[in-house]
Amino acid sequence: MTAQQTALVIDDHPLVARGIADFLQSHCAFSLVSAVTDVEDLWRHLATSALPALIVVDFWLPGGASLTLLSELKAKCPHTLLLVISADDNAAVEGKVQAAGVQGFLNKQEAPEVFVHAINTIMNGDTWFNNAEQRLLNAYQPNELPVTSQELGLTARQGQILSMVMNGLPNKRIAKALNLTEQTVKEHVSGILNRLGVNNRVEAMTKLRGKRLE
Amino acid sequence: MTAQQTALVIDDHPLVARGIADFLQSHCAFSLVSAVTDVEDLWRHLATSALPALIVVDFWLPGGASLTLLSELKAKCPHTLLLVISADDNAAVEGKVQAAGVQGFLNKQEAPEVFVHAINTIMNGDTWFNNAEQRLLNAYQPNELPVTSQELGLTARQGQILSMVMNGLPNKRIAKALNLTEQTVKEHVSGILNRLGVNNRVEAMTKLRGKRLE
DNA sequence: CGTACAACCCTACCAAAGTAGGGTGCCCAG
DNA sequence: CTGGGCACCCTACTTTGGTAGGGTTGTACG
Structure with missing residues (x-):
């Protein structure tokens, strides 16, 4: 050149x-x-x-x-x-x-x-x-604002389950992965939804869109 | 200084x-x-x-x-x-x-x-x-990769409904907003899920996470 | 010691999401 | 004109999600 x-x-x-x-x-x-x-x-x-x-x-x-x-x-x-x-x-x-x-x-x-x-x-x-x-493989989203479960007023278990909910897992698979009853998972999810002030997991996902757990 | x-x-x-x-x-x-x-x-x-x-x-x-x-x-x-x-x-x-x-x-x-x-x-x-x-006010997500409904193989109506699904709207509210039966919305959603190769709207949301419709 | 809370289990119920099958009207290309 | 795709409606059904009751264990705190 x-x-x-x-x-x-x-x-x-x-x-x-x-x-x-x-x-x-x-x-x-x-x-x-x-x-x-x-x-x-x-x-x-x-x-x-x-x-x-x-x-x-x-x-x-x-x-x-x-x-x-x-x-x-x-x-x-x-x-x-x-x-x-x-x-x-x-x-x-x-x-x-x-x-x-x-x-x-x-x-x-x-x-x-x-x-x-x-x-x-x-x-x-x-x-x-x-x-x-x-x-x-690593087509992850880099620009996600980190949020801890404590900032959201969640217990450790709830935070763990929320992160799985955010990744699109249904209750059944969460239960299987954590060796829990589906019911127990549902109750944790209910607690999370209450805490976040939303009505269902989809609203929770949109509310936390762009955030990354822990 | x-x-x-x-x-x-x-x-x-x-x-x-x-x-x-x-x-x-x-x-x-x-x-x-x-x-x-x-x-x-x-x-x-x-x-x-x-x-x-x-x-x-x-x-x-x-x-x-x-x-x-x-x-x-x-x-x-x-x-x-x-x-x-x-x-x-x-x-x-x-x-x-x-x-x-x-x-x-x-x-x-x-x-x-x-x-x-x-x-x-x-x-x-x-x-x-x-x-x-x-x-x-403008706490929007700037880094979203634009995707057209056509790239996903969706019809115009499906794309419109998908964007509402991605925003967390339940079928009932989508139907009300578009003056449709909830059933019709469900069928559009089913078509979308089929096209995207996922089982439910939550999977669709995670699959399209970080993208922006149209 | 008692209270509080988290985590786990259960039954039962209702609402929302998704599927299947069948039907109508429209428009466009062969 | 005919077939196919799309949008829309319907009934009927299954699965998933979420709520509400009530119960057990363990642990941390005043």
Whole structure:
């Protein structure tokens, strides 16, 4: 690659965008790396400057805008390479991005050397994706606010059962797993529902959505 | 503040940590800002260097470690100021952090000038928090992967009903809202469960956990 | 010592969720 | 025009979830 190529980074967190841009400029062979924080800025930049050789796109743009943005970018700048970065380890995200036809996907957690390697790979015309199969196993939700059973006013046993309820287990399987009568489980569940002020397990699930037990 | 104070940034994404650290060093009056990416590194750094005046902590450390980390830091470095930064706009997060007794909370999305202002406020002995009441309204879940009903093989009506199921509505209320018989709703739900390969609505909820319909 | 509470068991009952089978009207493609 | 898919309705049934009664044990606390 020549020394005259430019790149563009879009991330809704200004400091992050600037940090990645600076890193690319100092560690990869780009003559200029710009940083923008929203989609409007991105289009404005593309309209007023020469097309960059590479655009780095944060996956979690506000409102889930990134997927539509990617297809628009592919349509309007077919020769520009696209690298998507994400803060979480969700295999589904990588699959979606890969299906969108971009050149690479990378986790923000990766070491700086991996960044450099990925960028060079993409600039050479290859693609960069992690082994999706490997990651299918741990498709967990990383951004869950931890909550202890005590904060909810639950006993230890209730907390244990609540976590199984939150994972979708029916009473029968909970009873089997804990060597209890289904009735006993029901009573624990009733206690939990009372404590949470809800009428059934589904309401409990929606009430605690986005939280992680213990 | 003097020109000899140092700061420390902990964020599990190396580029982000480095970017924020560089920004603090160039825009605030710190003589040295270090960046670490995990808790072990943090303790190692604190043991081998002079205590920093300020530690910037990313809220979403792996495994939800940040809350316990904050209380440990308060215990072991009571004179060090703590600023927590987070990528999302969740009022509950800010409340938790404030309860942990740190000096400030800030969203990564904020403009760089706000960062500078917040840092200066904290370094002067004040605290920096957003108006939690204002934000209680939009305590939404930002990181939800969008999924269309078509991708799931569902009809439009089924998708509509699925989204209500995902929000915890029982069949009776769905029927009332859509002017349908409860029976008709049940049949739609049955169709959805079949399509998703699950046995009941609770399994459907856990299967689609972290996704957002349409 | 007595009280309180958590955890466990039981029977019995009712409401909600889900299944099966059969029927109507609509619209669209072959 | 005919078959198929979709949305809607119905009756009837089974399974699961949740509540309400009452009872036993163990343990922690004043």
